[in-house]
Amino acid sequence: MSRIALYIRLSVEDQIKNKESESIISQRMYLNDYIDNMVDLKHQERKEYIDDGYSGTNENRPSYQRLLEDVKTGQVNTIVVKDMSRFMRDYISLGDYLENIFPFLGVRFISINDGYDSNENQGNGTDLDIQFKNLMYDFYAKDASEKIKTVRKALNEQGKIQSWSPPYGYMKDPEDKHKIIPDEETSWVVKKIYDLYLEGLSMRKINDYLNEHKMKTPAQRKLELTKMDYSNRYKKIKDKPAWNFSSVIDILNDEIYTGTYVYSRIDKSLINGTEKNAKPIPKKDWGRVFDNHEPIVSKEIYDEVQKLKASKSFKGKNTTYEWYKHSPLQGFLYCPECGYLLACQRTAKKRKGKPDKIHRYFRCRYCKNDGVKIKGSNADKLEPLVFEEIKEKCDVSNKVEIIEKKAVNNKDIIKDIEIRKQTYYEKYKLGEITRLKFIEEKKKLDDKIEVLIKEQSKVIKEKEKINEEKLTRELMDKYIKSIVVRGNEILKIEWK
Structure with missing residues (x-):
């Protein structure tokens, strides 16, 4: 059954200015009051999608992604937001949604403060006033981060506590x-x-x-x-x-x-x-x-x-402990949930007529004691991954240095091409070039990017590898400060 989606987003900026609950409540009331006054909408089923503390430039928002999935499966036929910046601040991507994706899926999009309703506005949201507003949102988002950091820093230095919820006690x-x-x-x-x-x-x-x-x-x-x-x-x-x-x-x-x-x-x-x-x-x-x-x-x-x-602390790198020999990763892996050191454990699986099979895995003792479900990390799978990371990072031969410079240069070229694509898009929206011209230029630039990406793949394969050997404690002590892992995935490495 199709329904109306009320998308509500509380940004980091909002958290500085207002209490969390008030901001969400005010948006909820605003959207519902609007729908209650719309004859064709007020009797339809409503569903809320709330992202708390996420930026509009970050598309990896839980409720935002859930909303898009519901749109694709036909569970949502109308989306209502307070203003377009709540939904997205990347104006090019937003234009694509309003002009192509939502019309194709038959989804009605309403932005109250922008006075925009896709059922009434011509051009599917690409009128100049809407585009200029979206461009303003985009520029604002890129500038806001540093401004907010500056304000927070000043308040912190004055001892002004900004957390809306004080610590226990x-x-x-x-x-x-x-x-x-x-x-x-x-x-x-x-x-x-x-x-x-x-x-x-x-x-x-x-x-x-x-x-x-x-x-x-x-x-x-x-x-x-x-x-x-x-x-x-x-x-x-x-x-x-x-x-x-x-x-x-x-x-x-x-x-x-x-x-x-x-x-x-x-x-x-x-x-x-x-x-x-x-x-x-x-x-x-x-x-x-x-x-x-x-x-x-x-x-x-x-x-x-x-x-x-x-x-009494856990002796993460004390070589006098027998468990220190379980894995060269011992004393370097940290939990992504609580930040504490992971402990390496060994279990033996009995096998008839064969030696016991030893399983080595890392677990967080603190999360386990708190009943927090978190995946264990298999030492046999993580060690080769860390070894490859060290080889990639620390091979300092002249050839690798040249290859690294080439890789950085290619990345810069790709960034420049992306900027040129955006420039052509803005010219198209302002009527300075035709849609056909825009599509032709965009294809040329996309082809160049594809070539550069293929070159990047070759660059990676060209890197010389150090002699094949397994991960050792000496390598870990020489190159690694800490590693944050979730399951068998490396989230972050801090290098020496």
Whole structure:
């Protein structure tokens, strides 16, 4: 059955300016009020597609992709948005959707603030005023990231906390939204966690203690303070909210409880905020504002806890441990969910008349204890992948240097061609060239790109390889700082 899709997007910029819930609620009300006043739409079934905290230039938005799938399968015949920038900020791609894709699929597209309805507008959305608006959105998106970073940096340096949800143990100051104050309901729990750890309880036993005494969980308190329900993200005991092992770890790690505001822990693009673009910043380079708010624990107690944790920490690269020999990757792999070091485990499968088959795999102990489902990483599959990455990265022969320069040059040429394609498209939309001329020029440029891409493939194959050998600890120590993996996929390598 076809239905109306209400597409709602909350961007990073919105999160700085407004509370998350208000922005989504206001868009929802705006779209529904519009539909209620449309005679031909008000009785049709409606379905919401909400992307929270995603940029309009990033097409890898969960609800956006789900909406496109529903459009393709005929489940949606009308899309309503507040304005076109909510749907997409790449004006060339948006023009393609309005001019070709949606009309072909029989989908009606309505942008309320732009006064655009594909059932009424001629030209399928390619009128000059619409194109100029879309071009403005595109330029805005590319410029917004640096501006927002600059604003955030200035606010951070002043100690103004921008998170809409304060950490457990604190609440927003009613007099200043950029300040936090101890929360009488939960600050004593934070103190208790530190006291229990100094008394000798392990983090796991502290987690059990909190659950046994039914102390209010972070998810419960967040719901009370912000009206946002995050309980479905955390494990439950007998269908009741329960503490997570990772929450205890986070509380014992966070300097904020000493009155220090810590910021700039991750460098993340605001235009294309995908996981691959998020870069952890070394701890020594984090920004800090000391004595920024009232502490819950003293600096002395916090430092004592850190020393105690360090003495018990997982010895990731200590060669005296037998498990260190399980894989040369031991001590280098990190979990993409919680950021902790992965542990290598071995299991033996009995085989009649044959030696036991040994399986080596990496798992995150912290996610496992929290009940978070995450794929294990097969050491036999990851080691060859890492070895190939090292060979590609670290072969420094003269021939490889020449090939690398050629590869970079080809990439630059492809970028220039893409810019020329965009220029021709703009000329076509402005009526400076005919559609036929645009198609001819576009084909010529596409053919050039195809040739360059084939050359790139040859460049990769031409790289000289170092002598075939298996991955060793020496290679890892020489070239690698850390690797983030999910299952048998390498997400990020930090090189020395």
